[in-house]
Amino acid sequence: xxxxxxxxxxxxxxxxxxxxxxxxxxxxxERPLRNGLRVLVVERPGTGAVRVQVFIKGGRANTGGxxxxxxxxxxxxxxxxxxxxxxxxxxxxxxxxxxGAFEALRLERLARARVGQDATLSPSPDRQSLKAxxxxxxxxxxxxxxxxxxxxxxxALGATGRSLVVTADYVSYGMDLPAAAVASWMQxxxxxxxxxxxxxxxxxxxxxxQEIESGTPPSPPSLSxxxxxxxxxxxxxxxxEFHRSQVEAMGWRELQTYARWAVSPExxxxxxxxxxxxxSVFDTLESAxxxxxxxxxxxxxxxxVPVFQAxxxxxxxxxPGGRRLLVSTTGxxxxxxxxxxxxxxxxxxxxxxxxxxxxxxxxxxRLSQDLVTSKGLARRVSVQMGVPGRRDVNLLVIEAEPAPGxxxxxxxxxxxxxVLRLQLEPLSDxxxxxxxxxxxxxxxxxxxxxxxxxxNLGAAQCQGGDWRMAFRALETGGNLxxxxxxxxxxxxxxxPRMTLVMLGPDPLLVPLDxxxxxxxxxxxxxxxxxxxxxxxxQSILREALRQLRMLTPAEREQTLKLLESQVQK
Amino acid sequence: MSRAALAAILGTVLPLAAxxxxxxxxxxxxxxxxxxxxxxxxxxxxELLCRWQLAELPAGKEGLGGFLAAAMAxxxxxxxxxxxxxxxxxxxxxxxxxxxxxxxxxxDLTTDSRVQEAALDLLxxxxxxxxxxxxxxxxxxxxLIKDASRTPRExxxxxxxWDIQDPGTLLAPVSTAVERIEYLDLQDFRRRVIxxxxxxxxxxxxxNLDQARQLALMHLGxxxxxxxxxxxGAPDKAVPHVPEPKLAAVLGADPATECWAGASRPxxxxxxxxxxxxxxxLARTSRTGAEDVPLTIQxxxxxxxxxxxxxxxxxxxxxxxxxxxxxxxxxxxxxCDASDLEHARSRWRAANTALTLHPEALLDRLTAGxxxxxLAKAVGDLTVADLNQAIRAxxxxxxxxxxxxxxxxxxxxxxxxxxxxPASTLGGDR
Numbered sequence: 001x002x003x004x005x006x007x008x009x010x011x012x013x014x015x016x017x018x019x020x021x022x023x024x025x026x027x028x029x030e031r032p033l034r035n036g037l038r039v040l041v042v043e044r045p046g047t048g049a050v051r052v053q054v055f056i057k058g059g060r061a062n063t064g065g066x067x068x069x070x071x072x073x074x075x076x077x078x079x080x081x082x083x084x085x086x087x088x089x090x091x092x093x094x095x096x097x098x099x100g101a102f103e104a105l106r107l108e109r110l111a112r113a114r115v116g117q118d119a120t121l122s123p124s125p126d127r128q129s130l131k132a133x134x135x136x137x138x139x140x141x142x143x144x145x146x147x148x149x150x151x152x153x154x155x156a157l158g159a160t161g162r163s164l165v166v167t168a169d170y171v172s173y174g175m176d177l178p179a180a181a182v183a184s185w186m187q188x189x190x191x192x193x194x195x196x197x198x199x200x201x202x203x204x205x206x207x208x209x210q211e212i213e214s215g216t217p218p219s220p221p222s223l224s225x226x227x228x229x230x231x232x233x234x235x236x237x238x239x240x241e242f243h244r245s246q247v248e249a250m251g252w253r254e255l256q257t258y259a260r261w262a263v264s265p266e267x268x269x270x271x272x273x274x275x276x277x278x279x280s281v282f283d284t285l286e287s288a289x290x291x292x293x294x295x296x297x298x299x300x301x302x303x304x305v306p307v308f309q310a311x312x313x314x315x316x317x318x319x320p321g322g323r324r325l326l327v328s329t330t331g332x333x334x335x336x337x338x339x340x341x342x343x344x345x346x347x348x349x350x351x352x353x354x355x356x357x358x359x360x361x362x363x364x365x366r367l368s369q370d371l372v373t374s375k376g377l378a379r380r381v382s383v384q385m386g387v388p389g390r391r392d393v394n395l396l397v398i399e400a401e402p403a404p405g406x407x408x409x410x411x412x413x414x415x416x417x418x419v420l421r422l423q424l425e426p427l428s429d430x431x432x433x434x435x436x437x438x439x440x441x442x443x444x445x446x447x448x449x450x451x452x453x454x455x456n457l458g459a460a461q462c463q464g465g466d467w468r469m470a471f472r473a474l475e476t477g478g479n480l481x482x483x484x485x486x487x488x489x490x491x492x493x494x495x496p497r498m499t500l501v502m503l504g505p506d507p508l509l510v511p512l513d514x515x516x517x518x519x520x521x522x523x524x525x526x527x528x529x530x531x532x533x534x535x536x537x538q539s540i541l542r543e544a545l546r547q548l549r550m551l552t553p554a555e556r557e558q559t560l561k562l563l564e565s566q567v568q569k
Numbered sequence: 570m571s572r573a574a575l576a577a578i579l580g581t582v583l584p585l586a587a588x589x590x591x592x593x594x595x596x597x598x599x600x601x602x603x604x605x606x607x608x609x610x611x612x613x614x615x616e617l618l619c620r621w622q623l624a625e626l627p628a629g630k631e632g633l634g635g636f637l638a639a640a641m642a643x644x645x646x647x648x649x650x651x652x653x654x655x656x657x658x659x660x661x662x663x664x665x666x667x668x669x670x671x672x673x674x675x676x677d678l679t680t681d682s683r684v685q686e687a688a689l690d691l692l693x694x695x696x697x698x699x700x701x702x703x704x705x706x707x708x709x710x711x712x713l714i715k716d717a718s719r720t721p722r723e724x725x726x727x728x729x730x731w732d733i734q735d736p737g738t739l740l741a742p743v744s745t746a747v748e749r750i751e752y753l754d755l756q757d758f759r760r761r762v763i764x765x766x767x768x769x770x771x772x773x774x775x776x777n778l779d780q781a782r783q784l785a786l787m788h789l790g791x792x793x794x795x796x797x798x799x800x801x802g803a804p805d806k807a808v809p810h811v812p813e814p815k816l817a818a819v820l821g822a823d824p825a826t827e828c829w830a831g832a833s834r835p836x837x838x839x840x841x842x843x844x845x846x847x848x849x850x851l852a853r854t855s856r857t858g859a860e861d862v863p864l865t866i867q868x869x870x871x872x873x874x875x876x877x878x879x880x881x882x883x884x885x886x887x888x889x890x891x892x893x894x895x896x897x898x899x900x901x902x903x904x905c906d907a908s909d910l911e912h913a914r915s916r917w918r919a920a921n922t923a924l925t926l927h928p929e930a931l932l933d934r935l936t937a938g939x940x941x942x943x944l945a946k947a948v949g950d951l952t953v954a955d956l957n958q959a960i961r962a963x964x965x966x967x968x969x970x971x972x973x974x975x976x977x978x979x980x981x982x983x984x985x986x987x988x989x990x991p992a993s994t995l996g997g998d999r
Contacts (some may be wrong), residue, residue, distance in 0.1 A: 050921075176926060445679055
């Protein structure tokens with residue numbers, strides 16, 4: 001009875017007679033200020049609070065010649081806490097002093113590394129004095145900033161829910177404010193964007209270095225491998241790279257030059273969702289932010305044509321043939337498929353989103369059901385598009401972790417089978433319409449929370465030049481046809497556009513289990529008489545153990561017994 | 570319902586407005602229902618929270634709460650198996666989540682209001698009519714005993730959270746007790762704790778009071794309190810109670826080493842009002858740095874546990890413990906002053922007002938009973954002395970438990986010498 005009830009409800013929801021007017025786009029009032037800064041406002045009268053979100057277009061993929069980490073350092077140094085402008089100016093001599101000492105220390109470390117000396121052994125007097133100078137500068141900076149930071153100007157206004165998001169496409173900072181504090185916030189924020197005080201840079205640089213050393217960089221290393229291979233030569237190719245050397249090589253003056261270029265009104269979008277009146281708030285915004293100066297050519301240290309092209313030639317979607325990478329890790333085990341797909345504003349975008357939904361957008365989606373629930377091959381599977389951004393050619397990524405007792409090869413095969421099924425077997429009308437229903441529902445849900453709405457609006461504005469890109473399913477109104485989805489699957493999810501990365505523990509260094517450990521011993525015993533300890537022997541051993549991982553546990557045990565009997569002979 | 574009135578209640582210590590924006594009613598079965606209307610979008614969010622007490626766990630079967638949660642999360646509901654249930658939810662374009670925490674189970678549903686009837690039916694199936702399939706439960710038990718999915722680090726973290734009775738942590742079954750739990754234990758525990766009179770149903774969205782009443786009655790009216798199975802006594806073969814050591818360590822060459830300290834809610838010296846402000850004050854303390862050891866501090870949402878964490882790369886791990894202990898001591902010693910109290914209070918009020926922008930957080934606080942005007946008044950009346958007493962009560966050295974993750978033998982010895990030990994260790998030889 002209940003099943004009938006649910007079926008009827010589903011039919012009612014996806015039926016053609018559903019009242020389309022009830023699913024609508026958010027009421028966004030949009031206006032540029034006179035200096036080009038774009039403002040999006042969504043009124044929620046009576047809430048007594050406002051979510052404000054600042055977006056700086058650019059992000060990790062557009063740092064003007066600096067490594068991607070520059071975007072993270074800019075976001076953290078500028079937005080994490082609000083430094084009053086006069087204080088920031090007083091810090092500049094200290095920042096110069098610290099930068100000089102830090103750079104000299106770095107060069108000294110590099111020089112030692114070149115001659116093969118351990119930098120921690122027998123520190124030279126020069127090194128000791130440089131270290132003391134750097135420590136003193138850091139302590140002075142900490143002393144001057146620390147007290148101010150306990151409660152900053154935004155805390156004093158009642159700012160809560162403060163969050164910083166850095167992606168390949170943008171740097172964004174947001175907070176909740178009492179409605180009465182919005183006008184004061186505008187003054188604080190405009191002063192911050194005008195002054196671009198980066199006094200926190202050395203503190204944030206050290207924190208980021210700690211994160212990288214601790215194995216938790218802002219972007220996972222596995223993604224960096226995929227991006228560098230699949231999008232080589234494209235703007236997103238290096239957007240996942242986070243290296244200690246890159247962070248250490250960056251100075252605060254360099255970051256400030258980048259900040260002056262990146263944080264210009266033309267690159268900035270403000271989103272306000274909450275208890276504000278669009279009719280009156282634009283005047284206040286104009287007086288606070290309208291006088292921010294546009295970037296001048298001399299301040300733009302990145303010359304040349306814009307990186308991102310809205311109309312990307314189709315050829316750029318093709319990678320130089322399908323690639324398959326085996327990556328040895330210290331424990332991380334997963335498989336990543338990445339297919340090149342076009343930017344967000346491409347006409348095929350809607351069909352691609354529906355494909356992602358069908359494959360892995362919901363708990364009952366094809367891959368989740370097949371790999372996790374039915375076959376138990378995977379612990380977890382996810383499907384995403386727009387990796388790492390959506391302004392340029394990017395990736396549709398399927399990522400899966402094998403369940404205990406299953407190999408990466410089994411997972412690879414199962415995922416390829418599912419993608420092939422999508423291309424060969426016709427999709428049913430019901431499945432496509434359900435996917436659309438889910439996407440529309442997700443877009444309505446995204447409007448409920450002010451923080452989610454502000455983030456989606458600003459991201460779409462930065463990535464596609466139009467906030468409506470965030471509500472594409474509601475805009476298209478359910479016109480997708482199964483045949484169109486199949487065409488898109490056949491166009492994009494094909495081997496020439498695919499890169500496959502298989503990450504697994506190195507069989508020689510981190511054996512999977514006791515059986516593999518024993519297999520390693522037996523194979524070593526068999527190979528040593530013929531190949532000795534050579535690199536070739538190591539390579540053969542590694543490959544043999546990888547091949548054996550494709551077998552079931554019982555088959556591996558059996559192989560081990562056979563090999564052991566050979567050794568005993 | 571006026572959104573402005575809701576904002577006023579959330580953000581200030583003003584008394585309830587004449588037109589009450591948070592509407593409540595109770596079903597004859599004892600189920601408490603809460604409604605916050607919002608008709609801007611055709612959406613309904615429903616949260617069903619069922620509370621239980623740790624005392625309801627039979628002796629020697631402390632993994633029961635987590636085992637039942639795992640069985641419900643993997644099983645079907647109503648007349649559907651798991652796959653059928655998920656297909657039905659996805660088919661409606663709805664989202665459904667189930668979370669088990671220390672002392673509570675929670676089912677969340679967000680749905681298009683046009684299919685609210687079918688969606689709510691699924692929610693009720695999941696909560697009141699879960700399918701606990703015998704063979705599946707056995708498979709799950711074997712998986713839990715092997716605990717292959719959890720690393721020593723995860724196991725130690727779960728144990729630590731269990732020991733400090735953290736209500737904000739997802740409840741993980743304790744594998745040592747799972748072997749002693751029988752299928753009937755699960756059924757009895759479910760009947761004993763998942764009951765309408767222990768539960769709160771909160772609605773947010775596109776429905777009015779009459780519709781909410783009707784929906785609740787139609788779908789949950791038949792969820793009657795059944796006879797409550799008694800809590801079994803100690804098992805025949807008595808399980809000796811061995812107190813857990815206060816210091817635990819997971820040895821390993823991880824890239825970073827972490828140090829945690831935590832405590833459950835102190836029996837005296839703290840109040841719900843002080844616990845509302847402590848997260849704001851402690852966040853301020855952590856930002857000031859601690860002997861070069863950055864701290865992060867979490868006070869569980871319901872103010873029932875406190876966790877402090879610090880993390881340093883492996884090559885600096887010898888600095889971690891001294892810095893961490895010094896920071897704790899400084900927090901105990903310095904406490905807060907009048908200016909800190911005022912800042913914390915104004916930010917607490919601002920955060921409450923901002924709940925009007927975040928429905929999910931609003932429902933969480935409503936079902937946790939943390940939007941009571943009496944609480945707002947108590948926060949307004951708090952003094953610096955009250956708060957400092959609460960800080961000292963929470964951070965009393967004799968109550969704190971410690972966990973070292975990615976430590977080495979030298980660090981464990983360092984901790985034991987500092988009076989935190991003796992330690993129980995996992996992963997590697999000492």
